[in-house]
Amino acid sequence: MTAMVELSIVMPCLNEAETLATCIRKAQGYLNRSGVSGEVLIADNGSTDGSQDIAAELGARVVDVAEKGYGNALMGGIRVARGTYVIMGDADDSYDFSNLDPFVAELRKGADVVMGNRFKGGIEPGAMPPLHRYLGNPVLSAIGKLFFKAPVGDFHCGLRGFRREAILAIRLHTSGMEFASEIVVKSCLSGLRFAEVPTTLKKDGRSRPPHLRSWRDGWRHLRFLLIYSPRWLFLYPGLAALAVGLVATLALLVGPVKIGSAGFDVGTMLYTAAFAVLGYQAVLFSVMVKLFAAREGLLPMSPKYRQLIERFSIERGLVLGVVIFVAGIIVALLQLLRWGSVGFGALDTAQNIRTAIPAVLGMVLGFQTIMFSMFAGVLSIPTTNAGTPTPAPKKTADNPALVA
CATH class of the missing domain: 3.90.550.10 (Spore Coat Polysaccharide Biosynthesis Protein SpsA; Chain A)
Incomplete structure (x- = not known):
């Protein structure tokens, strides 16, 4: 029939x-x-x-x-x-x-x-x-x-x-x-x-x-x-926020910045660091959403994206996360030693905060990377009842672009 x-x-x-x-x-x-x-x-x-x-x-x-x-x-x-x-x-x-x-x-x-x-x-x-x-x-x-x-x-x-x-x-x-x-x-x-x-x-x-x-x-x-577009919902806004936050934080790490009549110092630096953390979270969310959606058959995964994910491993993510986290700890220890050199007395408030922010930023970003790597590992475990992935996209004359 x-x-x-x-x-x-x-x-x-x-x-x-x-x-x-x-x-x-x-x-x-x-x-x-x-x-x-x-x-x-x-x-x-x-x-x-x-x-x-x-x-x-x-x-x-x-x-x-x-x-x-x-x-x-x-x-x-x-x-x-x-x-x-x-x-x-x-x-x-x-x-x-x-x-x-x-x-x-x-x-x-x-x-x-x-x-x-x-x-x-x-x-x-x-x-x-x-x-x-x-x-x-x-x-x-x-x-x-x-x-x-x-x-x-x-x-x-x-x-x-x-x-x-x-x-x-x-x-x-x-x-x-x-x-x-x-x-x-x-x-x-x-x-x-x-x-x-x-x-x-x-x-x-x-x-x-x-x-x-x-x-x-x-x-x-x-x-x-x-x-259905983790790139536009999470990745692109996250990359923009991360880049702006990191660049501004590094600029203020050197010292106060003045643009016209406006002056920016450690108060602004605190907010730019938070902006970088939010952007980094959004980037990690984009990857997790993509992994979960591909696992459940909700979204296909482009060949380039799949190749990138295959190169990434839990171990590499853990190493990267530990390195970033330890870098933050080292900065914190150096600050502690400097404090000890003056008998644990009063320090210059602005300079103290200027050093503490990168230390905290490193620990937060490192910890997030470690947790993300572990979660990505959970998503990569094969199961017998996992949804059949949607076929990977292919280029055609009408659809030359592939979305990640």
Whole structure:
């Protein structure tokens, strides 16, 4: 049966009785007109308005998905779809299921993921709220391009097609609205080939409010993008903070610094040292998140990053941590000896703090390195129930950049 079906048109459904029949008829009309061997599959997520009966009466295939959530509904449909290709879209009559030729054409050419672009195809007046059209979608799409090199201009278009086996292979996990972002993000990270085609968006045909909540779901998408990019969430800010903190601390170690009318001394030095500690923590967090995510199959690990991690060992990390920690101890001991040379009496306060800060900084950074090395060792222990890693990303003509 699977070999006979080229395309599955999957629609998630939760109480879409007003518009479901229209969407099904358009999809069936497309299959009849184009001659594409396909099926219309409704992934019902617990409708109570008779949507299931409407779909069944029209000859669509209905799959009941008990787990609530947009992502759960779609994955439930994708898993049981019989087609080589899947085109997914909302059942609210906002997308044109009667014109899927561009999607099928790109899939047949070899694309793994084909995204619709509503900004190129046309947005009917009132179809997209101004907040989404001029702020939400452009900002999130720009972040997606920056973080993941996503070759798409409409990151959150709900009408998209993909090769079913390719999407199943990247192991999608999210159950809610973040699912739309996860498809794009993990496809980019796994090196899948993208294509983009214009599509239209019109005002949906429902009388009830949409399930989408602008600010809540917008934040959930943004949060997802940040969490799935440890480089931008932890590594880059951490490296910047570490560099600024260390450079400023070293500059003030020599003596007070004056810039214009402003003077900086040991008080500032204390804060710059703290800034360096925070930056170092963020850098270590980025590595730990990457290791954990790769271990659980949540994120792929690029070949360069994997090679770097393989060169690192618990022992090397421990040695580095001990060296940094001992350096801090040595500075502290020298300060103690200097204090003893004056009979443990009063010392110059500014100079005393200027020496103590590097000692404390060395001990803190060294201890953090030791603890990180041990934790990284825990993550590297092979277990029988560890998740199968997502395949390492590969370079393609459409995705030349790899993310670490």
